[in-house]
Structures are given as C-alpha cells and as structure tokens.
Amino acid sequence: MCTVCGCGAPEGPVYTSARPAEGEKAPASGQTRAFRPAGAHEHLHRHADGTVHDHAHDHVPGDDPPHRADGDTLDYGTGPARAHAPGLTQSQMVKIEQDILGKNDRHAGANRRWLAQQGILALNLVSSPGSGKTTLLVRTIERLAGRVPVAVIEGDQQTDFDAERIRATGAPALQINTGKGCHLDAHMVGQALGRLQPQPESLLLIENVGNLVCPAAFDLGEAHKVVILSVTEGEDKPLKYPDMFAAADLMLLNKADLLPHLDFDVERAVDYARRINPKLRVIRTSATSGEGFDDWLAWIDAERVRARAGREVENRSVAAGLPATAEAEIAGKPAPAVPTTSAAERGEPC
Amino acid sequence: MYEMSLAEGVRAIVEDAARSQGLTRITAVVLEIGELANVEIDALRFCFDAVMQNTVAAGARLEIASVPGRGWCMQCADTVPVARLYDPCPRCGSYQVQATGGTEMRVKEIEVGRDTGDLAEEPTTRT
Numbered sequence: 001m002c003t004v005c006g007c008g009a010p011e012g013p014v015y016t017s018a019r020p021a022e023g024e025k026a027p028a029s030g031q032t033r034a035f036r037p038a039g040a041h042e043h044l045h046r047h048a049d050g051t052v053h054d055h056a057h058d059h060v061p062g063d064d065p066p067h068r069a070d071g072d073t074l075d076y077g078t079g080p081a082r083a084h085a086p087g088l089t090q091s092q093m094v095k096i097e098q099d100i101l102g103k104n105d106r107h108a109g110a111n112r113r114w115l116a117q118q119g120i121l122a123l124n125l126v127s128s129p130g131s132g133k134t135t136l137l138v139r140t141i142e143r144l145a146g147r148v149p150v151a152v153i154e155g156d157q158q159t160d161f162d163a164e165r166i167r168a169t170g171a172p173a174l175q176i177n178t179g180k181g182c183h184l185d186a187h188m189v190g191q192a193l194g195r196l197q198p199q200p201e202s203l204l205l206i207e208n209v210g211n212l213v214c215p216a217a218f219d220l221g222e223a224h225k226v227v228i229l230s231v232t233e234g235e236d237k238p239l240k241y242p243d244m245f246a247a248a249d250l251m252l253l254n255k256a257d258l259l260p261h262l263d264f265d266v267e268r269a270v271d272y273a274r275r276i277n278p279k280l281r282v283i284r285t286s287a288t289s290g291e292g293f294d295d296w297l298a299w300i301d302a303e304r305v306r307a308r309a310g311r312e313v314e315n316r317s318v319a320a321g322l323p324a325t326a327e328a329e330i331a332g333k334p335a336p337a338v339p340t341t342s343a344a345e346r347g348e349p350c
Numbered sequence: 351m352y353e354m355s356l357a358e359g360v361r362a363i364v365e366d367a368a369r370s371q372g373l374t375r376i377t378a379v380v381l382e383i384g385e386l387a388n389v390e391i392d393a394l395r396f397c398f399d400a401v402m403q404n405t406v407a408a409g410a411r412l413e414i415a416s417v418p419g420r421g422w423c424m425q426c427a428d429t430v431p432v433a434r435l436y437d438p439c440p441r442c443g444s445y446q447v448q449a450t451g452g453t454e455m456r457v458k459e460i461e462v463g464r465d466t467g468d469l470a471e472e473p474t475t476r477t
Binding site: 097099 | 360457
C-alpha cells in the first residue's frame with residue numbers, strides 16, 4: 001500500500017520518489033516535478049527485470065481519497081475522521097458517535113415500549129398555534145365518548161387553559177408548561193404518563209406546543225405524528241415548514257367549513273404536502289360541522305386495532321424473555337420504508 | 351430555540367464522555383449534521399458557545415461536517431441526491447421523493463486538550 005496516500009499499490013516494492021532505496025536507479029533525470037494539486041504524487045516501482053520508473057497519479061473522489069482537491073477547494077476533512085485539527089493528529093480525537101438527540105430518543109423508546117405493553121395508541125398532534133387543535137380534540141373526545149377511553153397531554157408554554165377545556169369533556173388531561181421551551185420532549189411525556197396513568201388500550205392524544213418547527217425533531221414515543229393545517233393558513237405552509245410534514249403520517253386539513261369563504265386551494269395544499277411526504281394521508285376535517293370526522297375516527301379505530309395487536313405481541317415477547325419489539329425502535333428510527341402503495345391506494349378524501 | 355436544545359444535547363454527550371474517560375479539557379467538538387436535518391448552523395454555533403461555558407469544553411472549537419441529503423425516488427425506484435426536503439427528483443422531476451439520508455445529527459468525536467492528565471502515557475516534555 002502506498003504510504004503517502006494509502007492507495008492500493010502495484011505488486012512489489014513501492015517507494016515515493018523522494019526516497020529511492022539503496023541500489024535503485026534514480027528516475028530519469030531532466031524530469032520537472034511541477035507542483036500538483038493535493039492528491040498528486042508519484043510511485044516509484046521496480047519491475048521483475050530490475051528496471052525502475054515512476055508513475056505520477058492523482059486521486060479523485062470515488063478513489064477512496066484521504067484528501068480531495070476540487071477546483072479552489074482543498075478539503076482535508078474527507079479522511080476517516082472527517083476532521084482535520086491543525087497541529088494535532090487525528091489519533092487525539094476521541095470517538096463519540098452518538099446522536100445529539102439520543103437521550104431524547106432513549107426516553108421516547110421507553111415511552112413507546114410502555115405504551116406498547118399497555119396497548120395504548122399515542123398520537124402526537126402538531127400544528128401552528130391557532131390551527132384548531134384543541135377544538136378538534138374536544139370534538140374527537142365527544143365523538144368517542146362511551147366507546148373509547150381517551151387521555152390527553154397538553155403542551156403549552158404557559159397556562160392550563162387547554163387542559164381545562166379537555167377536562168370539561170370528562171377526559172383526564174395533564175398540562176405540561178414548557179416555560180421557555182418550544183416543544184415537548186420525551187422526558188416530559190414520560191413523566192406525564194406516570195402521573196396521568198392512561199388506561200390500557202386507551203387513546204392518548206398529545207397536543208404539542210403550537211409550533212411547526214421544533215416538535216418535528218423530538219420523538220415522544222408516539223405511534224404517529226398527526227399534523228393539522230387549517231385552511232385559514234396558507235397552502236404553501238408545507239413547503240415553508242417541510243420538516244413537520246415530512247415527520248407526520250396523517251394531515252388533517254382543518255376548519256374545512258370555512259372553505260367557501262376563503263381563497264384556499266385544497267389541491268395545491270395537498271400537492272405541496274405530498275411533495276414533502278409522498279406517503280402522507282390527508283383527511284379534510286371541521287370540528288364545527290363535523291366534516292371528515294367519520295374518516296378521522298375510522299383511522300383512529302384502525303390504529304387502535306394495531307396497537308392492541310401489538311400489545312399481545314409485546315407481552316408475549318416479554319413473557320418469553322425475548323427482546324421487546326419496541327427495543328428495535330429505540331435503536332433509531334428506521335429509514336422510511338420503500339413505499340409500496342400508489343396514490344390511488346392511499347384512498348384520500350381530498 | 352431548537353438549536354439551543356441541540357447544543358444542550360451536545361453538552362450532555364460531551365460531559366458524559368469526559369466524565370467516563372476522565373478528560374479535563376476538550377478543545378474541539380466534531381458534529382455530523384445532515385443537510386436535511388433542519389439545523390441552522392450559525393444558530394447552533396452561537397448556542398454551542400453559550401452552553402459550553404463553565405464546562406470541560408469551554409471555548410472549544412465546533413467543527414461541523416455536513417452529510418449530503420439522499421432520497422428514494424418512487425418513479426426512478428432508486429436513491430437520488432436531495433438538497434432540500436421539497437426538491438424534486440434531479441433525474442425525473444417527480445416530487446415522489448422520500449428522504450432516506452442526510453437527516454442525522456451526531457457528535458462524531460471530541461479533541462482532547464494537551465494540558466490534561468489524560469495523556470499521561472505520552473512522555474512529557476514540559477519541565
């Protein structure tokens with residue numbers, strides 16, 4: 001192997017041109033060694049018949065380069081450590097290799113496992129402030145009353161107004177005030193679960209802080225993120241705040257009863273959202289008129305069936321001493337699966 | 351203030367590593383941030399300097415390696431480069447692209463300061 005560049009060298013001894021071994025012929029004289037960009041150097045090598053000559057070569061990206069020359073850029077950060085600290089060798093770098101949000105993800109994994117063992121379907125509802133999340137929740141709880149036990153975790157910077165609105169429906173609700181924080185995190189939700197103690201096989205609705213940016217990054221242990229976009233907002237919101245729409249599995253296009261009064265292009269909004277997330281399901285809802293609630297509640301029912309089935313698997317695994325399925329999810333959210341459903345199969349009301 | 355949470359996450363990881371390995375000075379922190387991770391690098395740098403005060407990594411350099419975005423194009427049935435979440439497939443122009451890479455946010459490594467006791471195996475030249 002070439003000791004200068006680490007490239008795979010030809011068979012036999014290889015030297016850099018600066019240090020021919022004793023007894024070796026020097027390279028042909030008269031050759032000018034012009035400056036070459038980083039990556040270019042020579043290998044001197046000996047053939048079986050004893051003749052020695054050199055080859056200059058340049059390493060290019062794709063050739064497993066330890067360094068890269070690219071126009072006006074000399075990039076020394078492409079080595080294995082992806083870092084170059086002046087005056088220090090890379091051996092003084094201590095490998096860490098940890099996700100920055102790893103702590104949150106571990107809490108989320110613990111939440112997810114506990115929820116799975118209880119067969120609870122947890123949904124993380126995210127949107128801008130004022131999209132009608134709380135009203136939608138109240139209506140949802142009313143429609144599910146007597147059939148599905150519901151518990152709610154409310155996240156807001158301040159006040160417990162929202163939790164009070166939920167409690168008025170008779171459902172247990174716990175308010176988390178994030179203070180200066182702009183999102184709920186998995187540790188907060190874990191603590192809330194301990195206090196709230198939602199019933200087994202119930203529906204847990206987590207209303208996140210009204211914010212389309214930060215909550216996208218924080219896994220709470222939920223089964224799905226549900227993003228709510230109200231038609232009084234712009235159709236272009238999915239493009240303006242793409243991360244949230246990428247993280248969600250379902251979009252509720254809310255306040256649909258106001259559409260006749262607005263210049264809101266539903267098709268365009270859905271198209272923009274699916275540019276970000278081709279698998280996104282969309283349901284048009286109105287908490288005022290009840291439009292779309294049959295579809296929304298049917299979606300919840302289907303997901304609850306899945307959660308209950310998951311509970312049996314989870315508890316069988318635990319009883320058998322096998323690693324729980326939720327553990328696999330803690331290790332990191334898997335890359336999105338290659339989608340297999342076509343647009344027609346997704347069956348969207350919009 | 352998402353970047354503040356990230357910076358606090360970095361601090362927790364760096365302090366854990368320093369504690370477990372007995373490091374008393376960290377001079378640089380190397381992060382790996384995906385192009386699609388929605389991280390405002392300037393804001394992260396600002397927050398990093400703020401949260402690292404009074405820690406073993408006070409004044410440490412922050413190096414950030416960018417990871418290119420990748421996506422799965424349903425039309426091409428292949429992995430394609432993606433610069434932003436809402437970009438179309440560079441080959442076929444379809445928006446049916448699902449991000450599959452470049453969303454990572456990791457602490458890759460830390461650089462250990464020389465004036466610490468943790469490099470005791472190295473012969474000291476100071477008097």
